[in-house]
Amino acid sequence: GDSVTQTEGLVTLTEGLPVMLNCTYQTAYSTFLFWYVQHLNEAPKLLLKSSTDNKRTEHQGFHATLHKSSSSFHLQKSSAQLSDSALYYCALSGMATGGNNKLTFGQGTVLSVIP
């Protein structure tokens, strides 16, 4: 079955340093890769989404490039801000029977940005 792996449970960074959160996946057939962000006591919300191989996707200063050759979709930002502190989930939608694509989430990575 499909799987999504986020290797870091917690990433602690000093403000201003670059951010990279890892995401790798396994699937026989994927339609989309996603990054969701959840700030404390808020709903998870979509940050980035991509289905195109080797194309950089950007939103709110974050970017990610889907690399199907390495099954990766790492999240990056050039300079961390205190407001980036949150829980980040990588997810994929994969083909399932009945046409209702199956959504699979990674374990989540907490990003903590310190002054």
Place this chain on the structure above:
Amino acid sequence: ETAVFQTPNYHVTQVGNEVSFNCKQTLGHDTMYWYKQDSKKLLKIMFSYNNKQLIVNETVPRRFSPQSSDKAHLNLRIKSVEPEDSAVYLCASRDRGDTLYFGAGTRLSVL
């Protein structure tokens, strides 16, 4: 802009009680979900509801049951809560591009 509404925000109850959580989406999506977010922040799918078809995650205990009156509403009932049910329950709807729109969650504490 909130489009998936969950009530209540918090609920404290005792072991053995019955609880119900409500979820409504105003996005016109056909598919809705309930997820459990545990203490380790893992997101576990519990149910999905699409075009009146209910898909149940086989690992969900029988004391959990979804209830839907129409495609905009998907409620969750827990018949007899147990301590391990303490978690945040997240409702979501899904658009045709597979993007999920989550509610803010209901935090359940079982004493």
